[in-house]
Amino acid sequence: MEIKDLYLQNSLTKQKEKFTPINEGYIGMYVCGPTVYSDVHLGNVRTFTSFDIMYRCLLYLGYKVRYVRNITDVGHLLDGGEDRISKGARLEKLEPMEVVQKYTNGFHKIMDIFHTKKPSIEPRATQHILEQIEMVQQILDNGYAYIKDGSVYFDTLKFNEEKKVYGNLSGRIIEDLLTETRDNLKKQDQKRHPSDFAIWMKADPDHLMKWNSPWGEGFPGWHLECSVMSTKYLGETFDIHGGGNDLKFPHHENEIAQNIGSCGCQPSNYWLHTNMLLMNGKKMSKSDGNTISPDELFTGDSPHVSKGYSPMAVKFFMLQSHYSSTLDLTDDALLASEKGYKRLMESLKTLGQLNHKSVGNSLDLEVNEALDEFMNHMCDDFNTPRAIASLFEVVTKINSFNEGHLDLAQISDETFARLKKEYPEFIDDVLGLKDENIGGGNSEALDGVMELVLDLRQEARANKDWGTADKIRDGLSKSKIVVKDVKDGTNWTFS
DSSP states (O other): OOOOOOEEEETTTTEEEEOOOSBTTEEEEEEOOOBOSSOOOHHHHHHHHHHHHHHHHHHHTTOEEEEEEOBBOSOOBOTTSOBHHHHHHHHHTOOHHHHHHHHHHHHHHHHHHTTOOOOSBOOBGGGGHHHHHHHHHHHHHTTSEEEETTEEEEOHHHHHHHHOOTTTTTTOOGGGGTTOOOOOOSOGGGSSSTTOEEEEEEOOTTOSSOBOOTTOSEEEOHHHHHHHHHHHHHOSSEEEEEEEGGGIIIIIHHHHHHHHHHHSOOSEEEEEEEOOEEETTEEOBTTTTBOOOHHHHHHOOSTTOSSOOOHHHHHHHHTTSOTTSOEEEOHHHHHHHHHHHHHHHHHHHHHHHOOOOOSOOTTHHHHHHHHHHHHHHHTBTOOHHHHHHHHHHHHHHHHHHHHTSSOGGGSOHHHHHHHHHHHHHIIIIITOOOOTTSOGGGHHHHHHHHHHHHHHHHHHHHTTOHHHHHHHHHHHHHTTEEEEEETTEEEEEEO
């Protein structure tokens, strides 16, 4: 479709701004991906689902998008200073790259289950060690870093004194950052200032993942990885950088400092951040039992839910809240979302069964306005709750056409063609919701079988063979298929 005006809430400027790409018609988008040391959790799913919706919407608007989402497989440290991947390898008695591959595969599986698109490029940190060493050297050459006993630290005081931008994204000032840099290093006394952070870390002799560098054997800092991978594939300054709200500080703040410290460039023009997923009004926490995994949510094997929910019902629930708002997962909210999702899927089936012959166009304006509203809301900072509300305006019209409350003949052929084309596209192409009752490429085959079965039932009814007609209807009902006789024939949906 024609590219429309798009407005984004920019975390860097704290304002909603009209989006202007660096190169007309093209977008570069980088999203901080998972650290693959354990199974993906629902908070991750919400973040990556949100950015998938953005990616889908940008593609639908007609942009050519290069979507880069990284895999962090080194340098993300625990509080004790141990690398998360190395700890996983030690506990599971595996090679570090076995851990990485195992949990990367698991992450991809969950993303497939939630019907998300694959990014254009999915780089790994360990594949870009040379580039990271080069950026460290650039920062050193520009005077914004110093070497101490084989480690290299970013000099935040000098950087902020000269550039005066450190803290702009997170809204913090240097005085607030004294104890909050969270780089989890054992040797904090090596820093000139507590807010300094490591961009290259000296490795202990027993450290599993280390590389030779001009400063000795070591490994890159977590923040450095994204600075390198984003600019390698998208250029020194690109359009959109995204991630979870918890990454604003220190991760994204330090990314900006590294990029400006190395090339003098602000890495991204627009910063977008997703918010937290709560459960029953509280932050998810393993320690107090207030947590649930995707698999537990699907199977219902958890005290927090009354039953299992399908991936698309869970995804529909996630879309009920704006990506920048907190989202509270409760059993009641999931039950309501399941009903809403099923109603949306039934409307798609009903739309496909409508027989249209135009004799007027008095309802064109209503239908077109309802369709327009969906994209208007999506172009307003990807406002999925309002966009979905506009879809249900269309659902009401489809059902009214089907039941005869509105005269389908009073929309033009052009408007009906638009409805048949765009409504399914909004649901699948933009929101990434699919009908789970129909697997993959079997939908056309199932439609063909159902057409034959319903023709046989209609023939039985015409011959007053009520026993056969009822047998077909009852047999379908046992397979959770509901047959409904309407004005212009017979429709069917899943119960």
